[in-house]
Amino acid sequence: MMRQSKRKRVTSPAADENGRGRDAGAGQEATRGAKTRKNVTAPRGASDSRKAEYHCWLMKSEPESRMEKGVDMKFGIEDLKAQPNQVACWDGVRNYQARNFMRAMEVGQEGFFYHSNCKEPGIAGIIKIVKEAYPDHTQFDPKNPHYDASSKKDDPKWSMVDVQFVRMLKRYISLAELKKLHQKHKTTAGPLRNMALFTRARLSVQPLTQEEFDYILTLEDENVEQEEREGDD
DNA sequence: GCCAACGTTGGC
């Protein structure tokens, strides 16, 4: 019944809106309390062998209006920019893997702001984590589309982090472009060969390796035509 | 609006 996960809706971040501060139910290890169920963190496409421990992220949000239980889910990168201090809390995630990734985030880490469920999906800009995981207050609000009646105040199920706008990408990097590269890289063992955007497409909060992150940043400076000719690189 | 992929639920 719960929503899957993803998207965020505003709310002022403000350092302590819950007095109790992160830690309360939030926390450290993404992996640990987790084994109770099967979900959890383990990269499932991962024969990668490498324990990774991620430092870069990709977070999906919807830039176009869509009503869910009477509430507009729209929250694009322009909306983040418009927040006080250009900071917002990433509430509404209702998927264990995505939640666990948020719990693994550390202040200062960067991520991509990805536009999903829209005309042209893709990466719009860069954000950074400015507050570690703490309880997502929307889980306790019956009027919120992401209300979770099964979550107890003294043991919150869902967490969120605060993110801050860093900058727009120099050009929008579309899903289509990334997909072409991913496909190519699968055969050439290139940097995007295992990108979670494709191997775990439905995850709304996902990790990137440093290599993936850096490679995508190099695409910013490439002109698209050159890209289209492919075969280079 | 369709629907494939995949996460979740609940019966057994």
Next chain:
DNA sequence: GCCAACGTTGGC
């Protein structure tokens, strides 16, 4: 703990 039914995500 398996697995079928069901619900959601999100590209197209």
